[in-house]
Amino acid sequence: MDFNDIAHQYDDWFKTPLGSHVDSWEKEITWRLAKPRPGEKVLDIGTGTANYLLELARMGLDCTGLDVASRMILRAREKSKRDGVKLKLLLADCEALPFPEDYFDLVLSVTAFEFFTDPRRCVAEMVRVCRPRGRIVLGVLNKWSLWAVRRRVISWYKETIFSHCRFYSYPEMRRFLGPVEWGTSVFIPPGAPDRIIPLFDALEPYLRKVAKPFGAYLVTSVTV
Structure with a gap:
């Protein structure tokens, strides 16, 4: 199974009560670390159906996406x-980005890094195309979360999009990027009933502080 197999239904998740809240929580912390500004050139690697890129375009950025x-x-x-x-x-x-050096102000990749076959090569390419003082922001599925455990266990029994990916922890992302700003979000348990979503809406800011290593979504940001 690959992303071509699920393209027609990929956005369905964001239309569910849980999916829409997860999307909101993830974007909130991503934008806080990415600091997008109108007029900047942004590259979204693994853009998928352009969920993030469309929002960046509405913010006034010059948007390029690849997949x-x-x-x-x-x-x-x-x-x-x-x-x-x-x-x-x-x-x-991502291993051979078709852009010149120092071209983008912001290089972004959200829940795609886990599927890269040569992540170090991809990071080198991100650095190459990012302007001095630009930002590289990577959002990944956190290895230290209940969501990752659940996805891994399910993939043992049936083929899923997560069967051949690698989840990452904060220490592992530091080894790719060096010192970074970082944070996590999404502390609601996977498969939680809709009725408890408002509770985790309220708890999310608190849990980002006291349970920082364990959110399902991990974001790292580094200035080049």
């Missing part, structure tokens, strides 16, 4: 056309 899954790119183009949002979208691999 290795052609159906994901097709879906992203459909969404950008539907919403009247200008995006530059291309089929490409």
Whole structure:
């Protein structure tokens, strides 16, 4: 199974009560660390259906996204056309980014790093295309969370999109990037009933402080 197989249903998750809240929690902490500013050039690696890129475009950034899954790119183009949002979208691999050096102010990758076959090569390419004093922001699925445990156990019994990925912890991300700003979000248990979502809405800011290493979504940010 790969992302081409799930492109047609990828956005369905964000329409559910839990999915929409998870998306909101993840974006909140991502934007806090990424500090996107209007007019900046941003590259979204593993953009998927352009969930993050569309929002960045609405903030006034000059947006480029790439993915290795052609159906994901097709879906992203459909969404950008539907919403009247200008995006530059291309089929490409992070191991050989088709851009000159020092080109982007912000290089972003959200829940894609786990699927890279050569993550060190990809990080080197991100650094190459990022301008001096630009930011590289990586959002990954945190190894130290109940969500990662659940996904791994399920993948032992059936083929899922997570069967061939690698989850990461904060210490592992530091080894790729060096000293970083970081944070986590999404502390609600996987599969939680909708009725307890408001409780975790209230708890989320507190848990980001007292249970920082264990949120399901881990974000790291480094200035180049």
